Amino acid sequence: MNSTHEKKSKVKNLSLAPQGRLKIEWAESRMPVMMKLREEAKKTLPLKGMRIAGCLHVTKETAVLVRTLRAAGAEVSWSGCNPLSTQDDIAAALAEDEVSIFAWHGMNKEEFYWAIEKTLEIKPTLTLDDGADLIFTVHSKHPEMAKDLYGGTEETTTGVHRLRAMAKDGALKYPVIAINDAETKWDFDNVYGTGQSSVDGILRATNVLLGGKVFVVAGFGHCGKGCAMRARGLGARVVVTEIKPTAALKAVLEGYEVMTMDEAAKIGDIFITATGMKDIVIKKHFESMKEGAIVCNTGHYDCELNLEDLKSVSKSIREVRPNNEEYTLKNGKRVYVLAQGRLVNLAAAEGHPSEVMDMSFANQFLGMVRLAKEGKKLKPQVYDIDPAQDQEIALIKLHSNGMEIDKLTEAQKKYADDYSSGT
Numbered sequence: 264m265n266s267t268h269e270k271k272s273k274v275k276n277l278s279l280a281p282q283g284r285l286k287i288e289w290a291e292s293r294m295p296v297m298m299k300l301r302e303e304a305k306k307t308l309p310l311k312g313m314r315i316a317g318c319l320h321v322t323k324e325t326a327v328l329v330r331t332l333r334a335a336g337a338e339v340s341w342s343g344c345n346p347l348s349t350q351d352d353i354a355a356a357l358a359e360d361e362v363s364i365f366a367w368h369g370m371n372k373e374e375f376y377w378a379i380e381k382t383l384e385i386k387p388t389l390t391l392d393d394g395a396d397l398i399f400t401v402h403s404k405h406p407e408m409a410k411d412l413y414g415g416t417e418e419t420t421t422g423v424h425r426l427r428a429m430a431k432d433g434a435l436k437y438p439v440i441a442i443n444d445a446e447t448k449w450d451f452d453n454v455y456g457t458g459q460s461s462v463d464g465i466l467r468a469t470n471v472l473l474g475g476k477v478f479v480v481a482g483f484g485h486c487g488k489g490c491a492m493r494a495r496g497l498g499a500r501v502v503v504t505e506i507k508p509t510a511a512l513k514a515v516l517e518g519y520e521v522m523t524m525d526e527a528a529k530i531g532d533i534f535i536t537a538t539g540m541k542d543i544v545i546k547k548h549f550e551s552m553k554e555g556a557i558v559c560n561t562g563h564y565d566c567e568l569n570l571e572d573l574k575s576v577s578k579s580i581r582e583v584r585p586n587n588e589e590y591t592l593k594n595g596k597r598v599y600v601l602a603q604g605r606l607v608n609l610a611a612a613e614g615h616p617s618e619v620m621d622m623s624f625a626n627q628f629l630g631m632v633r634l635a636k637e638g639k640k641l642k643p644q645v646y647d648i649d650p651a652q653d654q655e656i657a658l659i660k661l662h663s664n665g666m667e668i669d670k671l672t673e674a675q676k677k678y679a680d681d682y683s684s685g686t
């Protein structure tokens with residue numbers, strides 16, 4: 264390891280490393296953009312001298328990102344960004360081969376924040392977040408670290424919201440790039456990634472037939488749209504609940520039924536929340552659900568299903584399958600909660616497929632490179648990625664799939680700029 268920082272780790276079981284390495288290789292075979300960036304970076308070492316603390320789901324795709332950051336010359340320390348999303352075999356492989364990592368599946372809240380603290384021992388020059396817990400820890404507990412930080416990146420919608428609110432308050436102490444807002448992130452990862460991986464999580468936790476089921480999606484943002492699309496693809500009748508009139512209207516024009524959660528709660532067979540807001544499913548909804556209803560969440564935080572409410576109206580709880588708990592209500596009906604209300608796609612399945620994470624993490628990697636180069640000159644604000652980067656990533660992806668696209672001719676370029684030509 265090319266590091267000056269002493270590598271230390273805490274993971275569940277190092278003997279799982281060979282299995283983790285095989286999974287990482289599998290992901291690498293599906294992530295051509297990352298592999299191309301890695302090959303280039305090995306020659307130019309754009310992150311040489313950088314120390315990166317990362318807080319992002321420990322999956323095989325994340326391992327590909329970590330390996331690429333290291334190939335580019337960075338030292339890396341890592342923690343997971345959700346107590347249930349860490350894959351222990353991947354954590355073991357990373358601990359043996361690559362980095363300081365503090366992550367295991369099923370951490371409690373105290374261990375979760377302990378792990379973040381441990382990653383900061385690297386004295387980072389860059390932070391990489393998914394949900395903003397790391398950056399928030401720097402700001403609240405170690406503000407003195409900000410002076411050494413070139414910048415940070417943020418992966419997800421919820422984290423970007425949090426950081427924009429901090430920037431608005433003048434509380435942000437170093438520049439951050441909103442990876443989520445790249446077109447090659449939100450238009451692919453959030454829609455197709457969340458759609459497929461959330462359905463995958465539901466199926467692994469339940470193995471129910473989706474055909475003919477009433478599938479209620481709360482929130483018709485990009486993630487909700489993906490869930491609705493994939494559930495319909497498997498034959499479910501999709502119902503959407505929303506608070507934003509335009510989003511609700513889009514759902515209507517896509518052919519989904521739109522109604523309030525009060526109404527949907529009575530007819531749904533399966534519920535998934537994708538809103539980023541708390542208290543989407545509360546006591547009165549649980550109480551009005553049909554016998555056997557299944558509820559889960561795919562939003563970043565576990566506040567969308569109010570499980571305290573559910574507990575208060577339940578008389579018993581038991582695990583009936585991995586990631587599937589049966590609540591027997593005082594009214595006699597049973598409600599099944601998947602993955603304890605945490606991200607069902609990462610806790611009950613493996614997260615988004617490698618092919619979409621390829622583009623999301625290409626943005627992460629290029630964001631790190633940009634900050635290493637220019638971070639010290641940037642004001643402490645939230646920055647978008649360069650739109651040219653989106654096109655470049657999409658083009659590499661197309662080429663790696665063996666596809667070519669047309670180019671504008673000179674005459675067409677001229678036409679595009681010529682506002683005088685009309686009918």
Ligand code: ADE
Pocket residue numbers: 319320321322323324325456460609613614615616617620
């Ligand atoms: N977020 C959603 N899916 C993911 C994955 N496979 N790896 C890392 N972060 C993710």
